[in-house]
Amino acid sequence: MSDRLPGFSTLAVHAGAQPDPTTGARATPIYQTTSFVFNDADHAASLFGLQAFGNIYTRIGNPTNAVLEERVAALEGGTAALAVASGHAAQVVVLQQLLQPGDEFIAARKLYGGSINQFTHAFKSFGWNVVWADPDDIASFERAVTPRTKAIFIESIANPAGSITDIEAISTVARKAGVPLIVDNTLASPYLIRPIDHGADIVVHSLTKFLGGHGNSLGGIIVDAGTFDWSAGGKYPMLSEPRPEYHGIRIQETFGNFAFAIACRVLGLRDLGPALSPFNAFMILTGIETLPLRMQKHCDNAKAVAEFLAGHPAVASVNYAGLPSDKYHQLARKYAPKGAGAVFTFSLKGGYDAGVSLVSKLQLFSHLANVGDTRSLVIHPASTTHSQLDDAAKTKSGAGPDVVRLSIGIEDKEDLIADLEQALSA
Amino acid sequence: MNHDAYPDNYIRGILNSVKSIAMVGASPVNVRPSYFAFKYLAQRGYDMIPVNPGHVGKDLLGKPFVASLRDIGRPLDMIDIFRNSSHIMPVVEEALTLDPLPKVIWMQLGARDDAAAAKAEAAGIKVVMNRCPKIEYGRLSSEISWMGVNSRTLSSKRPPAPTQGMRLSINRMSVGGGDTAASDRAAKNKSEQS
Numbered sequence: 001m002s003d004r005l006p007g008f009s010t011l012a013v014h015a016g017a018q019p020d021p022t023t024g025a026r027a028t029p030i031y032q033t034t035s036f037v038f039n040d041a042d043h044a045a046s047l048f049g050l051q052a053f054g055n056i057y058t059r060i061g062n063p064t065n066a067v068l069e070e071r072v073a074a075l076e077g078g079t080a081a082l083a084v085a086s087g088h089a090a091q092v093v094v095l096q097q098l099l100q101p102g103d104e105f106i107a108a109r110k111l112y113g114g115s116i117n118q119f120t121h122a123f124k125s126f127g128w129n130v131v132w133a134d135p136d137d138i139a140s141f142e143r144a145v146t147p148r149t150k151a152i153f154i155e156s157i158a159n160p161a162g163s164i165t166d167i168e169a170i171s172t173v174a175r176k177a178g179v180p181l182i183v184d185n186t187l188a189s190p191y192l193i194r195p196i197d198h199g200a201d202i203v204v205h206s207l208t209k210f211l212g213g214h215g216n217s218l219g220g221i222i223v224d225a226g227t228f229d230w231s232a233g234g235k236y237p238m239l240s241e242p243r244p245e246y247h248g249i250r251i252q253e254t255f256g257n258f259a260f261a262i263a264c265r266v267l268g269l270r271d272l273g274p275a276l277s278p279f280n281a282f283m284i285l286t287g288i289e290t291l292p293l294r295m296q297k298h299c300d301n302a303k304a305v306a307e308f309l310a311g312h313p314a315v316a317s318v319n320y321a322g323l324p325s326d327k328y329h330q331l332a333r334k335y336a337p338k339g340a341g342a343v344f345t346f347s348l349k350g351g352y353d354a355g356v357s358l359v360s361k362l363q364l365f366s367h368l369a370n371v372g373d374t375r376s377l378v379i380h381p382a383s384t385t386h387s388q389l390d391d392a393a394k395t396k397s398g399a400g401p402d403v404v405r406l407s408i409g410i411e412d413k414e415d416l417i418a419d420l421e422q423a424l425s426a
Numbered sequence: 427m428n429h430d431a432y433p434d435n436y437i438r439g440i441l442n443s444v445k446s447i448a449m450v451g452a453s454p455v456n457v458r459p460s461y462f463a464f465k466y467l468a469q470r471g472y473d474m475i476p477v478n479p480g481h482v483g484k485d486l487l488g489k490p491f492v493a494s495l496r497d498i499g500r501p502l503d504m505i506d507i508f509r510n511s512s513h514i515m516p517v518v519e520e521a522l523t524l525d526p527l528p529k530v531i532w533m534q535l536g537a538r539d540d541a542a543a544a545k546a547e548a549a550g551i552k553v554v555m556n557r558c559p560k561i562e563y564g565r566l567s568s569e570i571s572w573m574g575v576n577s578r579t580l581s582s583k584r585p586p587a588p589t590q591g592m593r594l595s596i597n598r599m600s601v602g603g604g605d606t607a608a609s610d611r612a613a614k615n616k617s618e619q620s
Contacts, residue, residue: 006580006601015601016571019584051462053564053572061572069574074601079609080575196608226609229616247457254459256535256558257609258575265574 008075008191009292016070017285030282031063050246050254050266060270064278068285072211072221073261075190075288076203079226080261082269083219083281087186087206088118089274090220091153094182094202096272097238097263098150101127105151106144108135108165110158110397113386115184119153138169145177150235152179156195157187157336160381160405161319161398162344164331171199178235180228186210187343187371191295192336201228202260209372210342213287213294217280222264226257239263245271294374294410299339301416302408308417309346314354314424319398320344342408343371345381351402355380358404361423364415371407376416379405429543429555430614431607434578434600437562440530440552441596444503445473447559448495448528450517451508452476454486459535460508461486463560470563471593475502495520504530506559507537514539518546527551532559538617556613567594 006014017028036055038044046052055061065083073081084090099105107119109132119130133140135154152174154165167183174181180201185193189210195203205211207219230239230252239259242248246266252259269275299322306320321332322340332340348354358378359367365378369385379385381399394400408416427436447467453460454476468474468487476486479493492498495505495517505528507517514533521528522545531546533539533555543553564570568577568585579598586592 010580011601014580014582015576018568018581021585021587024584046465049456051456051465053569055572061574063572066572066574070571070576073574073576074578077608078576080573082574225612227612229612249457253536254462256561257613258573261574 011071011074012291013289015074016067028064028067028282028285030278031058032278033062034058050249050262058278059273059275060265062275062278062281064285065276065281068207068219068276068281068288069221071285071288072190072205072207073223075194075291076185076223077190077194077196077225078203078223078261080258081221081223082261082264083207083221083276084269085220085274085276086218087184087204087208087220088114089272090204090206090222091115091118091184093264093268093272093274094204094222095123095128095151096268097260098180098236099126099128100237102129102148103127103150104129104131104146104148105153106131106133106141106149107152108133108154108158108170110135110161110163110165111153111155111184112159112186113381113389113397113399115159116386116393116397117388135163135165135170138166138173141170141173142176145173145179149177149179151182152177153182153184155184155187156193157321157341157343159187159343159398160345160386160403162187162321162328162341163319163398164321164328164335164340166331167193167195167198167200167335174201175199178233187341188336189291189295189372191292192299192338192341196223196225196227198335201225207284208370210295210298211288211291211372212284213291213372213374214283215370215373215375217283217287219276219280219284220274222261224258224261224264226260228260230259238267243267295342296339297410298342298372298408301410301413302342302344302406303339304413305406305408305416305420306344306346308420312421312424314349316347316349316402318344318346320346343405345398345403345405347400347402348404352382355402355404356383358423362419363422364411364419365406371405373407374410376409376411377407381405427543427547427553429538429540429553430617431610432554432557434566436552437554437557438566438596440504440532440554441559441563441566444530446475446500446502447472447504447506448475448477448498448502449506449508450477450495452478452486452491453508454481454484454491459558463506463508463534463558466560467563495524501526502528504528504532506532506534508534509537511537511539515542518542521551522546522549530554532557534558535561556617563594563596566596566598568598569594 183195
């Protein structure tokens with residue numbers, strides 16, 4: 001047993017999974033069960049008291065989901081993870097551990113439109129106040145810090161235009177403020193960017209996108225980097241103080257460098273309830289096995305399509321960090337050298353009407369509200385994902401009325417380019 | 427020994443070889459981490475001895491408390507110290523008076539005293555700091571994977587179906603590619619600041 005250093009692709013296939021001890025099944029079984037039999041009363045008490053490792057009820061943990069959790073934790077270089085029902089659920093569970101009513105968190109203005117809605121409206125009703133900052137202006141994060149700030153939230157590759165965030169610069173602000181940096185790594189996946197290597201304390205994903213990768217299963221995950229000291233300063237009582245629901249256990253003292261993932265499980269998931277179906281966990285796990293192959297193909301195709309669009313007379317501009325002329329190209333070279341992702345935007349000289357026309361004429365690209373599918377996807381953010389924002393906020397978040405967003409799939413790039421060409425010229 | 431990041435084979439070697447473990451600071455209160463760890467290690471077949479002068483006359487899961495290491499009166503493989511960093515040195519000094527010496531001194535999660543570690547190592551004793559033997563055993567056996575924890579191990583072998591109280595194999599392949607170097611660095615920075 002040498003302490004070898006297996007590569008990313010080996011981890012994508014093996015991490016977290018071993019042959020089933022009872023049946024010898026090599027693929028991870030789908031443990032489609034709500035609950036698990038205890039050995040005896042003492043074993044049950046040990047499990048409920050967080051004293052033993054094991055399964056109780058699928059809302060708290062499930063063996064199929066646990067394989068998914070360990071695999072993503074390994075791919076991200078974290079100490080532990082918790083899978084939940086969706087990316088949105090991951091965000092609720094994370095912030096519930098960090099914020100009390102009246103507290104604040106700072107979020108990058110360039111985010112998935114659904115996150116902007118969740119932070120602005122749903123979280124306001126919990127008394128969690130979002131303060132927006134501009135990821136292109138690091139000083140705006142510093143200016144936003146107050147004594148009530150409990151976290152900073154950014155996307156590594158940001159919606160909708162695929163811009164690259166300077167994770168290290170923002171992690172410096174977070175460290176100075178004594179708060180954790182949360183990075184949504186959905187659009188990059190750990191194949192392109194591992195935010196923990198750049199100073200993230202918590203990573204969240206919508207597993208629905210590139211990790212699952214086939215557009216067939218919702219899921220979300222929270223990865224604990226094991227880097228943040230939750231007891232310093234007494235700002236995070238969920239982790240540092242005795243928990244009455246577990247007879248006075250202090251989560252950080254008991255679980256050390258994976259305390260945050262445990263808090264999310266036993267205080268967040270247990271009580272809020274957004275559990276992931278084991279079937280979805282199985283589908284996502286199967287997807288992750290080919291993540292390195294798919295992600296490289298997604299990126300290579302996206303670069304070819306972006307280059308084609310940049311040279312097309314009907315196109316006003318292309319926002320793709322993989323193009324040398326792009327504003328984010330230097331950041332892409334630093335953070336995502338294997339490729340700048342596969343989600344980007346472009347705008348048409350013909351404005352809103354031309355965007356609507358393009359979407360209607362495409363034959364291979366599917367018009368729908370998702371990204372990170374094997375299939376190529378197209379959407380007009382202004383009328384869909386970002387439609388609940390006012391015009392100024394749409395433009396600020398990169399989803400102006402003339403903008404079309406693509407998520408490039410793993411088809412043959414020649415066919416994608418031909419489809420765009422016919423739709424643009426018709 | 428680099429006490430910021432231990433090779434898995436070092437931890438594996440200790441957990442595979444020790445049999446008797448005296449736990450200094452063991453608590454009979456069933457929500458304390460020392461109670462969890464004591465119970466878990468006893469269930470995995472280790473010969474556990476609770477050491478706590480405040481509880482002499484009582485027992486912990488059937489094992490009588492002793493007041494000090496010297497009161498144990500038989501050779502020990504390992505001493506697991508559940509005390510804050512500031513209380514480590516006297517325990518190590520007492521351990522160094524034992525004959526024979528213990529093979530391993532282990533300081534719990536959050537506990538670290540580099541001077542005490544150097545003294546023990548000078549006497550030929552292996553030292554582990556700021557780790558929990560329950561977590562490490564659970565990690566190397568992958569039992570802790572039930573909790574979504576990154577065990578940093580891989581195996582294509584079919585494990586035996588686990589039964590209550592059995593020893594688990596901790597001889598799985600270790601994974602550096604899925605390492606938690608970031609967490610180790612953070613712990614090192616914290617210990618350098620304090």
